[in-house]
Amino acid sequence: MSNIDSYRRNFLTGIGAVSTMAAAVTIAPGVFLREVQAKPAEKAVSSKVRWGMLVDVNKLKDGGDACIEACKKEHGWGDEEHSNNKQDAQWIRKVTVKEKLTGHEFSLPVMCQHCDTAPCVDVCPTGASMKRADGIVQVNKHVCIGCRYCMMACPYKARSFIHETLTDQKPGTPRGKGTVESCNMCVNRVDAGLNPACVDAAPEAMLFGDLNDPESKISKALKEFGGTQIRADLGLNTGIRYQGI
Amino acid sequence: MATKAIFSEVKNNGFGYWGILGVFGVLVLGGVWAFMHMEHGHFSTGMNNQIVWGMPHVFAIFLIVAASGAANIATIGTVFGKKIYQPLGRLSAFLGASLLIGGLLVLLLDLGSIGHVIEMAKGHLNFKSIFAWNMVLYSGFLGIIVVYLWTMMDRTKLAKMLYKPVGIANMIWRFLLTMATGSIFGFLVARQYYDAAIMAPLFIVASYVFGTAIYTLVLMSSFKFTGRELGDAILNRLRYTLAIFLALTLFIEFVRHLTNLYATEHHGVEGFILASGDNISNLFWFGQIIMGSLIPMFLIWCRFLKNNRFALAVAAILAVLGGLAQIYVILIGGQAYPLILFPNAEVTSSFSEGVINPYTATPAEILLGVGGFGLAIAMVIVAVKVFKVLPTTLADSATDPHHTKKI
Numbered sequence: 001m002s003n004i005d006s007y008r009r010n011f012l013t014g015i016g017a018v019s020t021m022a023a024a025v026t027i028a029p030g031v032f033l034r035e036v037q038a039k040p041a042e043k044a045v046s047s048k049v050r051w052g053m054l055v056d057v058n059k060l061k062d063g064g065d066a067c068i069e070a071c072k073k074e075h076g077w078g079d080e081e082h083s084n085n086k087q088d089a090q091w092i093r094k095v096t097v098k099e100k101l102t103g104h105e106f107s108l109p110v111m112c113q114h115c116d117t118a119p120c121v122d123v124c125p126t127g128a129s130m131k132r133a134d135g136i137v138q139v140n141k142h143v144c145i146g147c148r149y150c151m152m153a154c155p156y157k158a159r160s161f162i163h164e165t166l167t168d169q170k171p172g173t174p175r176g177k178g179t180v181e182s183c184n185m186c187v188n189r190v191d192a193g194l195n196p197a198c199v200d201a202a203p204e205a206m207l208f209g210d211l212n213d214p215e216s217k218i219s220k221a222l223k224e225f226g227g228t229q230i231r232a233d234l235g236l237n238t239g240i241r242y243q244g245i
Numbered sequence: 246m247a248t249k250a251i252f253s254e255v256k257n258n259g260f261g262y263w264g265i266l267g268v269f270g271v272l273v274l275g276g277v278w279a280f281m282h283m284e285h286g287h288f289s290t291g292m293n294n295q296i297v298w299g300m301p302h303v304f305a306i307f308l309i310v311a312a313s314g315a316a317n318i319a320t321i322g323t324v325f326g327k328k329i330y331q332p333l334g335r336l337s338a339f340l341g342a343s344l345l346i347g348g349l350l351v352l353l354l355d356l357g358s359i360g361h362v363i364e365m366a367k368g369h370l371n372f373k374s375i376f377a378w379n380m381v382l383y384s385g386f387l388g389i390i391v392v393y394l395w396t397m398m399d400r401t402k403l404a405k406m407l408y409k410p411v412g413i414a415n416m417i418w419r420f421l422l423t424m425a426t427g428s429i430f431g432f433l434v435a436r437q438y439y440d441a442a443i444m445a446p447l448f449i450v451a452s453y454v455f456g457t458a459i460y461t462l463v464l465m466s467s468f469k470f471t472g473r474e475l476g477d478a479i480l481n482r483l484r485y486t487l488a489i490f491l492a493l494t495l496f497i498e499f500v501r502h503l504t505n506l507y508a509t510e511h512h513g514v515e516g517f518i519l520a521s522g523d524n525i526s527n528l529f530w531f532g533q534i535i536m537g538s539l540i541p542m543f544l545i546w547c548r549f550l551k552n553n554r555f556a557l558a559v560a561a562i563l564a565v566l567g568g569l570a571q572i573y574v575i576l577i578g579g580q581a582y583p584l585i586l587f588p589n590a591e592v593t594s595s596f597s598e599g600v601i602n603p604y605t606a607t608p609a610e611i612l613l614g615v616g617g618f619g620l621a622i623a624m625v626i627v628a629v630k631v632f633k634v635l636p637t638t639l640a641d642s643a644t645d646p647h648h649t650k651k652i
Contacts, residue, residue: 082286086293086597093596097587110586110594119434125376126361126369143364146357148297149376155435157584157596160294161357164286177286178357230586234434245587 038193050135050239051185052211053196054218054227055108057244059205063107064094070201071111074186075173082164089160089175091183092198097245106245109198111183112137112158113230114239120150120159129180135211135239138184146178155231158182185239211239250332250643252398252633255471262630265470269623276616279609280354287357291605295597296580300606301355304614307455307572308348308621309383310426310448313419314456314490316341316390318483319397320419323412329482329644332636333464334397338415339628340460340621342390347621349383351614375428382422389415398633423452430575437514438579443504447497451571453490457483458564463625465558467635476641477552484557487564488545491538494571498533514582517601518574525578528570537567577604 039045057063072078077089092111098104114137120129121137128144131137139150151159159182162175169175172188186196194200199208209218221227227241255262283290292299318337322330353359370377393415396408427448430439461483468475502519505511518529541560550556581602586592592599629635636643 080288082288084288084293086295086602087288088294090294090596093594093598095586095592095594095598098591099587100589100591121371122373123376123432124371125374125380126365127371128361128369143361143369144358145361145365147376148357149374149429151294151297152580153433153435155584156586157295161287161297163288163293176358180357231435 039191041191045133047133048212050211051190052114052135052209052218052239052241053185053199054207054221055240055242056205057106057108057242059244060108060202061204063096064092064109064198064202066201067109067198067206068092068094070197071183074170074189074197075175076168076170077160077175077181080162080164080166087161087163089162089181091158091160091181108242108245110156110158110230111198111240112154112185113156113236114183114185116237116239118236119153119155123149123153125149132187136185136187136190137182137239138187139180139182141174141176141179141181144179146180148180150180154182155234155236250636251638252332252335252635253637254633255467255630255635257471261470262626266623266626269619269626272619273616273623275612276351276354276614276619279612279616282609283355283613289607290610291607292610293602295602296577296604298576298580299604300610301351301613303569303572303576304617305348305351305355306426306429306576307569308344308351308617310423310452310572311455311459311568312341312344312348312386312452313423314452314454315344315460316415316419317453317456318460319393320412320416323409324416329478332639332644333460333479335394335632335634336464336467336625336629337460338390338394338397339632339634340463340625341419341456342387343621343624343628344456344459345383345386346624347617347619350620351617354613375425375432379422379425379429382418382425386415386418386422389418419452420449423449430579435584436579437511437582437585438518438575441501441505443497443501447494447501450490450493450497451568454487454494454564455568457487457490458561458568461487461561462558462565463622465554467629468639471629471635473635474638474640476639476644478641478645479639480554480557481552484545484560487561488542491542491564495534495538498571510585510588513585514579517582518578521601523581523601525574525581529574529578532570533567533574536563537570538564541567580604 071092075091077091080088092109094107095110096105096107114135116135118129118131118137121131124130125147126143126145128140129137129150130140146161148161151161159180161180162177165177166175175181186194186198189196195208199206207218207221209216211219211222213219214223222241225243227243228245229236229238229241230245290299316337318330319334319341321327322334353362356362365380370380372378389411392407393411396404396411424445427445431442431444433439461480464483465475465480502515505515517523518526520526541563544550544556544560544563547556581604583597583599583601586598
């Protein structure tokens with residue numbers, strides 16, 4: 001091969017690489033970040049959107065272990081220094097279910113189900129336990145008095161009370177002694193146009209998107225294949241739906 | 246006020262008065278220590294993310310419910326015009342207010358972030374929450390009690406005129422207050438052991454048991470220590486009030502469990518409470534039912550113990566302990582039983598899924614609760630010395646209009 005040929009090949013390879021990178025940067029928000037658009041800080045949360053998640057339990061290889069690890073890493077819960085294991089926070093947990101009659105067994109991650117009519121919101125005396133217009137249920141730590149009534153009311157045992165003073169918290173996840181906390185659907189990431197950490201940890205089994213948008217992937221999947229709510233009998237219209245349970 | 250009873254402050258200044266006040270003062274100090282201990286974080290308690298409300302709440306709810314029942318004695322005199330009860334009204338109202346303050350303080354000091362309570366004063370109140378309603382009902386109760394006491398203790402025409410209307414307002418308010426306290430549990434849709442409207446009437450009748458029992462004990466001991474005469478006519482009224490409400494509470498408990506047993510979804514939790522042989526079921530049968538209800542009813546209705554004051558005192562003490570057992574079983578038992586996410590399945594997780602959650606109260610939790618009780622009684626001890634709360638006599642000849650006819 002002549003020097004000119006070698007030069008031409010390297011040149012074209014270089015052009016190709018730069019073009020691929022440019023294309024990746026341009027397309028990435030659409031491909032990798034799916035349908036979540038970043039919300040400018042000054043823009044109010046809109047009720048036109050209702051964020052939700054769909055978990056396909058059959059496709060979850062580890063029953064949700066990776067999701068739990070990603071959540072811990074994102075929000076920094078679960079390794080409180082003085083609390084015992086029943087006092088440690090647990091935003092998301094892996095529940096293994098074995099049906100007594102058939103022996104059918106499966107595991108699934110259970111976290112705040114982001115109910116439309118959330119019992120935790122109803123019972124909170126101060127309004128600290130609140131639902132955003134876009135359906136995300138979370139706790140305003142500045143107003144939470146730590147009465148734990150929301151924990152009594154939550155049908156999913158999704159909430160944790162912080163039993164001790166915390167240090168070195170994650171910047172995106174304010175937490176504090178004497179307040180209650182739970183999965184906030186990674187509100188910090190969602191507002192930045194990202195998926196919740198657990199969804200990115202198990203992309204093969206989890207979908208995140210706008211339940212109000214009939215064209216979103218999650219809406220289409222739910223319309224076509226359906227999705228089950230845990231304790232649907234309570235009529236809470238949860239934002240988290242499951243397939244395969 | 247309609248009665249001609251004469252009231253006077255407690256004149257005792259000796260070791261007896263200050264000694265008794267000191268005993269309850271020590272209980273208050275114990276509560277203060279417990280608060281300081283728990284303020285570092287609830288990790289030092291037996292409470293956790295499974296048993297989120299523990300022993301402090303048992304005491305707090307007991308005291309708040311008892312407050313309403315203690316104030317009921319005044320209601321009988323005012324609203325129903327029973328003259329024999331009217332001299333008991335002042336102590337009843339004072340005791341009611343003191344028990345409520347004691348209970349509320351325990352509840353407040355157990356909060357995770359007490360400092361944030363100020364946010365509620367700034368308007369952060371959610372009136373869909375029964376807790377928010379309770380804040381209004383509890384403060385309103387104290388306000389009405391103050392006015393009620395004024396109508397009882399002031400001799401002006403206005404005070405006399407308002408005596409009955411305020412008494413009626415107090416009765417209705419108490420009714421709502423106890424109902425709302427029971428509804429704290431009634432509105433918890435997710436918990437197998439709660440979520441029943443019958444919790445409201447259960448708490449109403451239980452309040453009469455707790456309140457009458459504590460009132461009887463306070464009345465008997467205050468009259469004994471101050472050397473005042475207390476006749477059988479009054480004590481028998483209290484005695485039978487206690488027994489009737491013990492029976493009513495038992496009846497509503499019976500109906501509650503029976504209806505629960507009818508629904509398949511509640512078989513698990515009923516089996517746990519009634520027949521597991523666990524601490525909770527032992528406390529239910531031996532603490533609440535046998536010791537706290539049947540034995541006191543026997544001590545009251547047994548013909549051989551008629552007019553026996555020791556038997557009445559023991560019955561009242563047992564009713565108080567039985568009441569604490571009842572609240573413990575409802576509160577801790579209801580949380581100990583796991584939430585059912587998947588019926589007819591065995592569930593496991595790293596977060597105590599599908600298992601009975603154990604709970605052992607730490608000394609600090611018990612001391613905080615006892616401290617609230619100590620404060621309530623200490624406030625009454627101070628009140629009887631500062632104000633004219635106690636009648637100079639409750640002898641049968643002074644209280645019972647039919648007394649002479651009986652002889």
